[in-house]
Structure formats: C-alpha cells, structure tokens
Amino acid sequence: MPELPEVETVVRSISAHVIGRTILHAEFFSPLVTRSDFKKTAQALCGAIIRGVRRRGKQIFFDLDNGILYVHLGMTGKLLWNTTAGKHARAIISLDSGTLIYDDIRQFGRMEFFDNLPQSFDRAGPDALNIGFEEFYNRLKRRKGQIKPLLLNQSFLSGVGNIYADELLFKARIHPRTSTQRMSKKRAALLHSSLISVLQLAILHRGSSVSDYVDSAGERGSFQNLHNVYGRAGQPCPRCGAAIRRIVIGQRGTHYCPRCQRV
C-alpha cells in the first residue's frame, strides 16, 4: 500500500517526465476519484504547465501555472507513465512528453484540481521525514491513547501507514499498545530515530510491494523482503526467534514480537 516511501518513489520516478511539460488533454472516468465535475476539472488542466511535483506525507501535489493538481493514491492508486490504460484507469492525462495514467482498483484515492488549496489541508501533520525530535516529542506529549493508532493519525504525523508503523515500532522495541503518556523521553527518542531510519531505508529499496504497489514505471519495490514483522505472523522474530504475533488495534492488523516489544 502506498505509504510515504512508496509515494516518494512514485514522485521521484515521475518528476523528470512531467516537470516543465504542458498538459494537452485530460480525461476522467470516475466521479469517486475526482469528487467534482469531470468537465470542469479536465478543462482546468487542459493547457496547464506543470511547474513542479511535491510530496507531503502520502499527498502528492502537481504545481501548475494555474492551480494545483492534488493526488492521493489511497490504497490501490497508481500513477503510471506511458502505459496502456487498463480496466481500472480512472484518469488519462496527455502531456506533450507522454501520457500519465491514474489507475485505482478500489477508488479510495483521489485526483482533484484546486485554484488554491482549501484550508482543510492545513490540518495535515508535519511530514514524517522532516520532523525533528523536539517537535515530535512535544506533539506526542499532547496526545492520549495507544502509540500505534497515533502513528497512523495523519493529523499527528503525515506519511506513516500500517506497514511502517509496525516495522518502526519493532525497531524501537516498543509495544504497539504502549500509552503515549507513559512513554519516556528516551523511548520517544528511540521511536523518532527508528521512524527516520526505517523510512529512509525503505525509500532506498523503492518501497514495499506487498500486494499491487508499483512505481510510475510499473516496477515493484523490494523492501517487503526486509520486513521484520509485517505479514510475518507465526514466523520467528529475526532478533530473538520468538513467534511474531498478529493482533488487531484500532481495526488494523498489527504485527509485533511479544518478546522484544514489551508494554
């Protein structure tokens, strides 16, 4: 599923193709994904010049000369460059350099045009790769509840999803149910450094392809081969050999080592 490392990989693999290019034509097929009038969106994009591509958390922003094209991949969204449109293509955007296809099986993602970004975007938390420890710790201390659901809360921190939450908690040896209020500064520091290092390593491996994630060239990532706990229930912990356990926290499958990660 596209989390920060996957979205970063998509942005990197698409940038060179689209920056500075002009949109010649745009076609949308799904009201769910665009959440607004097709024709209006297509009209706004037609003739627009792409100045740049940015990412914050899992959000992608194409900065245009006349506004912003916002893309969120949801669970199964893909931005594909120069491929043929398949069964689940939701948008086809033709540039003077090639074709950008938005494909999304489950349609939890979105692709929207804005003249200016709405206020609601201000609620997003700081990007998980660009947050320093002091800010991380201060924000953590203001929250109550279990650590794992908080890590998944995008208004607390932008970019962490289910896979990386489990992986970074394993690295920091912190139990996913640990209360935020009871977390010492020392453990918070370990959590913060694990956050940064796990995400950076995942980006080096071009993300995790556990189901159908691919980058804009259709290439799978390889970080799934380095997962320590995610999707490994019943298998031995790479650190201590105990069987990895799978429980449900906040309606999400959660994987951890019962021996390494104590409450």
Added chain:
DNA sequence: TCAAATGTTTGATC
C-alpha cells in the same frame, strides 16, 4: 456461494 479480510481517509458520534 458467501463471509471475511485487506488498509486509507472522511465524517459521524460521543
């Protein structure tokens, strides 16, 4: 054949 599971965000409710 049907039910459950998958995991991200939004929006309703407490």
Added chain:
DNA sequence: GGATCAAACATTTG
C-alpha cells in the same frame, strides 16, 4: 477538539 468507529470500494482468500 480528541478518541473511536463505520463506511466508501474491489478483489482475494477461507
């Protein structure tokens, strides 16, 4: 506001 939970959806797995 924050915490919690159902819903949006399509496909795969049991």
